[in-house]
Amino acid sequence: MENWNPEETIGLLEIEVKNMINNMRHSDIFRGFLNGSVDIDGYRRTALRLIANPLNRIEATPELMSRVYNPIPEDLSALNHSAYSEWLVQVSKYMPHNPGFIGKSIRTIGKLAHERPEYKSLIEHLAIDVQEETGHHKWAIDDAFALGVSEKEIKGTRPNQAVRQYLLILEDVVNSDTPLGFEGAAYILTSWAAVRDEGFMYPMTVNLIQKSGIPEIKNAVSVWQNHATLDQEHIQDQTNEILKTPVKYGDHQAMARVAKDIGKVYAEIPEHLPLRTFVRYLKSLRA
Numbered sequence: 613m614e615n616w617n618p619e620e621t622i623g624l625l626e627i628e629v630k631n632m633i634n635n636m637r638h639s640d641i642f643r644g645f646l647n648g649s650v651d652i653d654g655y656r657r658t659a660l661r662l663i664a665n666p667l668n669r670i671e672a673t674p675e676l677m678s679r680v681y682n683p684i685p686e687d688l689s690a691l692n693h694s695a696y697s698e699w700l701v702q703v704s705k706y707m708p709h710n711p712g713f714i715g716k717s718i719r720t721i722g723k724l725a726h727e728r729p730e731y732k733s734l735i736e737h738l739a740i741d742v743q744e745e746t747g748h749h750k751w752a753i754d755d756a757f758a759l760g761v762s763e764k765e766i767k768g769t770r771p772n773q774a775v776r777q778y779l780l781i782l783e784d785v786v787n788s789d790t791p792l793g794f795e796g797a798a799y800i801l802t803s804w805a806a807v808r809d810e811g812f813m814y815p816m817t818v819n820l821i822q823k824s825g826i827p828e829i830k831n832a833v834s835v836w837q838n839h840a841t842l843d844q845e846h847i848q849d850q851t852n853e854i855l856k857t858p859v860k861y862g863d864h865q866a867m868a869r870v871a872k873d874i875g876k877v878y879a880e881i882p883e884h885l886p887l888r889t890f891v892r893y894l895k896s897l898r899a
């Protein structure tokens with residue numbers, strides 16, 4: 613069981629792509645992004661969760677509760693706006709680390725390359741990726757600016773719990789003795805972006821523009837529009853690289869494990885947003 617059939621690796625990664633998209637659809641906020649607007653049940657659940665949190669200090673007046681159960685379109689837009697702009701800020705917190713992770717995985721894979729010459733082509737491919745992934749977080753920052761988020765707010769926001777876990781998982785794998793595991797994360801993060809029938813990013817962008825009610829949304833989706841285009845090519849190249857690299861069983865396991873872990877935490881990012889502007893909006897509805 614020295615080498616593993618790479619087609620089986622791709623098969624398992626494809627299952628994890630589907631799992632990740634399912635996890636995203638189970639998140640009220642992520643499903644809202646995909647459909648362009650959070651649905652009424654998702655709105656109620658989110659509003660009730662925020663009202664129940666004593667840190668938000670929202671007074672649950674009868675007026676407010678009646679609006680929570682019978683929201684008007686402006687209420688949905690207020691939640692969409694708050695969630696989407698805060699998500700962009702979180703995206704700007706993980707994206708700048710991606711080129712660094714690729715760079716570290718090149719170094720750790722490189723150390724193994726003397727006994728595994730078949731890794732050479734993958735390393736060359738990763739070296740191109742470092743260049744191509746650099747600076748992408750700036751799109752997320754520009755999109756956040758378009759929605760009125762200030763530079764001070766971006767600088768003052770820490771990566772949330774799910775983003776911190778994302779960063780820890782990737783830091784751990786690129787420094788481990790199975791650094792090829794990083795390819796598992798790269799594969800599913802690229803796949804949800806790539807345009808395909810069962811995809812997420814392309815319909816999300818179109819629906820947000822058409823249905824979210826977020827002012828200036830057209831100027832706030834460049835990070836996804838650019839990735840939807842770029843990643844079609846990336847996923848093809850990456851699949852080809854994986855298919856021609858016979859990997860050890862441990863590497864194969866690491867790819868599948870990291871893909872699963874990242875698919876889970878990525879889908880949780882919007883669930884940990886404090887939704888500050890929406891909390892202020894709810895407070896304004898109480899009287």
Ligand SMILES: [Fe+2]
Pocket residue numbers: 744745748839
């Ligand atoms: Fe990117």
